[in-house]
Amino acid sequence: EPEVTQTPSHQVTQMGQEVILRCVPISNHLYFYWYRQILGQKVEFLVSFYNNEISEKSEIFDDQFSVERPDGSNFTLKIRSTKLEDSAMYFCARGAGGGNNEQFFGPGTRLTVL
Amino acid sequence: GENVEQHPSTLSVQEGDSAVIKCTYSDSASNYFPWYKQELGKRPQLIIDIRSNVGEKKDQRIAVTLNKTAKHFSLHITETQPEDSAVYFCAASIRGSQGNLIFGKGTKLSVKP
Numbered sequence: 001e002p003e004v005t006q007t008p009s010h011q012v013t014q015m016g017q018e019v020i021l022r023c024v025p026i027s028n029h030l031y032f033y034w035y036r037q038i039l040g041q042k043v044e045f046l047v048s049f050y051n052n053e054i055s056e057k058s059e060i061f062d063d064q065f066s067v068e069r070p071d072g073s074n075f076t077l078k079i080r081s082t083k084l085e086d087s088a089m090y091f092c093a094r095g096a097g098g099g100n101n102e103q104f105f106g107p108g109t110r111l112t113v114l
Numbered sequence: 115g116e117n118v119e120q121h122p123s124t125l126s127v128q129e130g131d132s133a134v135i136k137c138t139y140s141d142s143a144s145n146y147f148p149w150y151k152q153e154l155g156k157r158p159q160l161i162i163d164i165r166s167n168v169g170e171k172k173d174q175r176i177a178v179t180l181n182k183t184a185k186h187f188s189l190h191i192t193e194t195q196p197e198d199s200a201v202y203f204c205a206a207s208i209r210g211s212q213g214n215l216i217f218g219k220g221t222k223l224s225v226k227p
Contacts, residue, residue, distance in 0.1 A: 045217075091158070095212055105150075
């Protein structure tokens with residue numbers, strides 16, 4: 001571990017600004033997931049990404065959010081116009097595929113929206 | 115959609131005692147149930163999981179049981195140690211381990227030496 005890294009570890013931004021959070025797999029994985037965790041609360045699913053396409057997304061993942069794999073390696077989560085309530089830890093998770101596709105979380109990015 | 119309830123929200127035990135955390139789920143199609151441990155400021159770490167074709171799974175001091183009929187599953191930690199202190203989250207998925215995980219609200223376990 002870790003099997004994915006995330007950058008930055010902490011991002012501070014002003015409300016209304018765009019942010020891009022990055023997830024970098026260390027080895028080849030097929031499945032990626034983004035989750036968020038507001039301080040002191042449970043982990044919430046945002047979106048899953050399989051074979052370079054969105055597989056599932058939650059109600060939280062509205063038009064303000066997008067995911068990409070721009071270079072076939074890094075995996076990004078973009079929030080177009082941040083709101084105060086977007087302040088949270090954002091975790092990227094990876095799954096290996098196949099029958100034992102356990103999800104392992106990256107170290108997370110703490111996003112603070114002022 | 116799936117909803118996962120977790121109890122208790124906090125649990126305090128003496129070192130060496132056992133701890134039990136219980137979760138219920140709403141969607142009978144759920145077939146994968148992982149447990150994650152999260153220390154303060156750290157990522158959730160997978161500690162054990164169970165699939166719907168199994169009733170019980172054990173890994174050293176940790177065990178998980180699943181009752182599909184009642185739609186509940188439990189985490190059992192025996193011989194607790196201070197380093198077991200953390201927040202524990204249960205989760206469920208209707209698409210196996212590939213699907214999105216729906217988490218419970220977490221249980222803060224404190225193990226007193």
